[in-house]
Amino acid sequence: MIGAVLAGGQGRRFGGDKLLFRIDGKPLIAYAIESLEAARGIDEVVIVASPKNAGNMEKLGYEVIVDGLMVGPIGGIYTALSLGDAFVVAGDMPLIVTEFVDYIIHEFRKSGKAVCVPRWSNGYLEPLHATYSAGFRKILEEQITSGDYMIRKAIERINTCYLPIEELPERWRESFFNVNRKEDLRKFPKSSF
Numbered sequence: 001m002i003g004a005v006l007a008g009g010q011g012r013r014f015g016g017d018k019l020l021f022r023i024d025g026k027p028l029i030a031y032a033i034e035s036l037e038a039a040r041g042i043d044e045v046v047i048v049a050s051p052k053n054a055g056n057m058e059k060l061g062y063e064v065i066v067d068g069l070m071v072g073p074i075g076g077i078y079t080a081l082s083l084g085d086a087f088v089v090a091g092d093m094p095l096i097v098t099e100f101v102d103y104i105i106h107e108f109r110k111s112g113k114a115v116c117v118p119r120w121s122n123g124y125l126e127p128l129h130a131t132y133s134a135g136f137r138k139i140l141e142e143q144i145t146s147g148d149y150m151i152r153k154a155i156e157r158i159n160t161c162y163l164p165i166e167e168l169p170e171r172w173r174e175s176f177f178n179v180n181r182k183e184d185l186r187k188f189p190k191s192s193f
């Protein structure tokens with residue numbers, strides 16, 4: 001299983017180059033990469049970058065695959081699945097809990113379903129902290145071709161393994177924390193900002 005870290009955003013709310021912004025000397029995206037590298041269920045981590053970000057991401061020394069679609073996260077997932085089954089996260093999630101990642105991969109394999117995604121009791125999904133089978137690429141392709149870029153809709157079209165978040169260990173929830181604005185860095189415990 002591939003670990004895919006999406007890096008095709010523009011960081012508009014943050015104000016540019018969010019994923020390379022250093023926290024305690026380390027680029028924001030490196031936190032997500034290292035958490036995935038530590039997961040037993042993940043063999044290799046790749047960065048799914050926009051053509052614009054690809055050069056900078058390669059400089060970090062990690063494997064990079066270019067997202068030529070640029071239609072949002074759905075296109076990043078689609079690109080990642082060209083390499084096989086993938087656990088997909090956003091590059092702006094620095095607090096990913098490795099144990100939670102392995103739990104989701106385990107549930108994905110056990111279920112035999114095309115997607116395994118955490119779900120809040122209000123129905124909200126966490127599609128950028130989820131496992132996707134390579135076969136789901138076909139569904140994503142149909143969805144993208146139709147001009148609808150909502151990942152959620154593609155997921156709801158198929159037989160999915162939903163993981164009820166409120167029933168899982170509470171400490172795992174910090175996995176979903178993502179940095180969208182500069183002030184979000186204040187919530188980041190390791191940061192002095």
Ligand SMILES: Nc1nc2c(ncn2[C@@H]2O[C@H](COP(=O)(O)OP(=O)(O)OP(=O)(O)O)[C@@H](O)[C@H]2O)c(=O)[nH]1
Pocket residue numbers: 006007008009010011012013014018048049050067069070071072073075076077089090091092178180
């Ligand atoms: N590969 C790929 N990744 C994307 C694309 N759009 C967004 N992402 C990534 O998806 C994740 C979640 O995106 P957002 O939180 O909306 O981040 P963003 O687009 O960088 O920030 P804003 O411009 O402020 O919305 C981030 O890791 C982005 O880099 C895309 O078109 N392709």
Ligand SMILES: [Mg+2]
Pocket residue numbers: 090092178179180
């Ligand atoms: Mg975000």
